[in-house]
Amino acid sequence: MMSPKRNLSALTVExxxxxxxENRLPVVIFGASMAGEVIFYRCQELGIRVLAFCDNNIKKTGRDYCGIPVVxxxxxxxxxxxVNLLIAVxxxxxxxxxVERLNYTHWYPGNIFLKTVNTFHHVYSGPAEYVDYVVKTCIHCQDNYIQPDRLFLRSVDVIITERCSLKCAHCSNLMQYYEHPQNCETTQILESIAILCSVVDEINEFRVIGGEPFMNKEIHIITRALVDESKVHNVVIYTNGTILPKPEQIQGMNDPKVMVLITDYGALSKNLEPLVQSLSAAGIRYFVDNAGGWTDCAKIEKHNxxxxxxxxxxxxxxxxxxxTLSDDKFFRCPFSANLERxxxxxxxxxxxxxxxxxxKSGWDTSFIKKQLRAFINNMKFMSVCDYCNGRSFDAPEIEPARQIRQFLKLDLSNIQTGMPCE
Ligand code: SF4
Ligand code: SF4
Incomplete structure (x- = not known):
């Protein structure tokens, strides 16, 4: 089996x-999404015939992408x-x-191809700035894979509020269960960001989330703190397009590191147009994404x-x-963070x-780093997963953003304590 860490740094397109x-095997791109699309067209330019995409997300399969099948x-x-697999993830x-479990040995990191592309010289299926963002992220993350001594985090969500302007029955961040939602304490968020950044080597992106992050009037203070962290490369604000931020908030977001990702919930996103206009006028990167791909992953029950x-x-x-960063704690996922909240x-x-x-316990940063590394690399499951249905790519889609009037009451009467955690 190919030893990844030994060979990757020496690879070139040639x-x-x-x-x-030499091996004359079919070429398949792993990942039917934007980075895969860029690699596909780069392969075309280089005369490499790509036969198909493959993807773990069943919803992307059974149809064509870039004119070739997705399996x-x-x-x-x-x-x-x-096959020869070009990994675009x-x-x-x-x-x-x-892929190694499937006994595939001819796999190659797609970043080697992505580095040879100027995304602004092509027209892809997404907006140019978004394509550029995706490509840079893929290159950056794959580059860091071959440096195992560095503690690199591709993405960290920071929860800045439990409040939302919508009430989605199946919100995967569990907002529908908050009876009295609150904004998170800014000082505590800033302290946690500072601690995390003092421990890790690099964070590709911080995603500012809620609820609806613009419900927190101090979003610009948090955004500015993230932007000022030299180890953070991108700050992505996730919004549902219902709220038009105030001028001082727009000002706080005005930085090349910032991108606003607006989910378009149709009529529910009632301020989408003015939001887009004000971001455009301020020169802030943004991307409008359609709501879709929701699965039933927000049920909370004890499964034992x-x-x-x-x-x-x-x-x-x-x-x-x-x-996910929630108050002063670092979690594996928003579900576990919000369930604790x-x-x-x-x-x-x-x-x-x-x-x-x-x-407070006097751990020095190298010890915290060691704990973080173990938390990220060695975990097999968490005890909190037993309350969750998980988020499998194979799960059937449900109607996105179905609104409810009242918060949902949690019934966890069948709890047994003592679940093991690995
Ligand atoms: S808009 Fe987003 S954060 Fe708000 S309830 Fe719906 S899914 Fe959750
Ligand atoms: S299965 Fe575990 S890791 Fe996955 S969302 Fe649920 S709690 Fe998080």
Missing amino acids: LIRAEMS HTKELIAHFGD ADIEDIIIQ RPADDLKALFTECCAKNTF LGQIPVNSADRIDLALAL
Whole structure:
């Protein structure tokens, strides 16, 4: 089996082409999304014939992308046998584990191709600035994979409010369960950001989330603090297009690191147009995305699953690396962060890292770094996963943003404590 860390830094487009010509296997791009599209057209320019895309997300399969079929990863062997795989996914580590389990050895990081592209010289299916952002992120994340000594985080969500201007029945961030939602304490958020940044080597993006982040009137203070952190490369604000920020908030977001990602919920996003206009006028990067791809992942119930089932759920969960900062704690995903915020389940301290407590306990930054690394790399599942249905790519889609009038009451009467955590 190819040893990834040994060979990757020496790879070039020419070497990959030479290996492909020698093994004469079909070429497939792993990841039917924007980075994959850019690699596809780069391959066309280089005379490399790509036969198909493969993807873990079943909703992307069974149809064409860039004029070629998208097959589910599980069906790759049945369709093509052995292949050359160009990986167009930022989180390359998970994909390498997956493809090597499938006994694929001819895989290559797509960043080697992406580095040879000027995205502004092509027309892709997405807006140029967004394509540029996706490509840079993919390059950056894959580059960091070959430097295992660095503590690099692709993305960290920071929760700045529990309040939202919408009330979606299936909000995956569990806003529908907050009876008295509050904004998070700005001082505490800033302290946590500072601690995290003092420990890690680099964070590709901080995603500012809620609820609806513009419900927190101090969003510009938090955004400015993130922008000023030299280890943070991008700050992405996720909004539902219902609120037009005030001029001082727009001013606070005005930085090349900032991008505003607006989800278009149709008539519900009643301020989408004015928001787009004011971001454009201020020269702030933004991207409007359609609401879609929702799955039923917001149910909270105690399942009492055995450890093997929890491991399988966690392994298949596409949210397990959605690292989340909530108050002064670092979590694996927004579900676990918000379930703890809701305060109705027993807390298992192994499910998150308490950054403030670590400092108070006198841990030095190298020890916190070691703990973080173990939390990120060694976890097999969390006890909190037992309250969750997980987020599998195979789950059926549901209607997005169905609105409810009242918050949902949690019924966790069947809780048993003592669930193991790995
Ligand atoms: S808009 Fe809907 S999905 Fe988004 S945070 Fe608010 S309640 Fe959740
Ligand atoms: S299964 Fe676990 S990791 Fe995945 S969303 Fe649920 S709690 Fe988070």
